[in-house]
Amino acid sequence: MNATEILKLHEIKKTPGRIAIINALVNYNQPLSENEIKAEMQEMYDRITFYRNVQALTQAGIIHKIVIDNTTVKYGINHCDHGHQHQNEHAHFFCEQCHSVVCLEEVKIPEYNLPSGYKCTESDIIIKGKCKKCNQ
Amino acid sequence: MNATEILKLHEIKKTPGRIAIINALVNYNQPLSENEIKAEMQEMYDRITFYRNVQALTQAGIIHKIVIDNTTVKYGINHCDHGHQHQNEHAHFFCEQCHSVVCLEEVKIPEYNLPSGYKCTESDIIIKGKCKKCNQ
DNA sequence: ATACAAATGAAACAATGTTGCAAATATAAA
């Protein structure tokens, strides 16, 4: 499924900026940062439009935002093409050496035993270390 | 144990700014943001010194930094007074209504089953939802 | 082709965090 089809399926407008973001994520096949996507977009990149587009793509359920720490954010394509909002919740791995991020689809987010009175709506797991390539 | 004793124990210099940060965290008995600590410090707060001090206190093992998302950071006092670096790893809860953070000391960080080749050095769990007070 | 809602891009702003450097201060030794 290409960018045009993805946008149509999720009922948001097809624009060059959105297509470029989706293509970057699909081609690299891993989550990318703003700067990494910017490098792919070249002269057509505009910062304000970029932020609005990642917000729109996130809301539409096409991509997900991965916050590694207060200064590192990556965006990953959603592979749950089944329906709309069915974001399959998984952990993320961050390599401290090469700064790549991997969606660990097989590491699911569990239910936690919270103290009484606390209710969970969402949770995030960030695992930091050294990735496969960097360990070779 | 008061701020002066904590600083001496961890062998870093006793300064008014560091004492104020420690006192704020101890008095509130929960993790606080820069602005929340700033409010406690009043006129003696200086932004640059604050950042350098939280870095020094973190390195010394006196406090820990809790990154909720790319725009929300809190600092919590370490209760593992036993030795120096023995940060007992636990999950953190963030209330989306009142924005308070709670150290869930009883929710330990587990070992995850990573794909072969990946090595973990550290991991973070952020659980978001509604806290006890906000659920009443 | 037209109409209209949605998206874009410029300017201006806000929040968060860092670096270089001279002055001030905490602490240990004399």
Next chain:
DNA sequence: TTTATATTTGCAACATTGTTTCATTTGTAT
């Protein structure tokens, strides 16, 4: 108590990340 020195402070200046307003442009359905 005074002195010496490494550490810390606070200012200025800067970098990065993200948001808001508003006029213009563009995508899409009719």
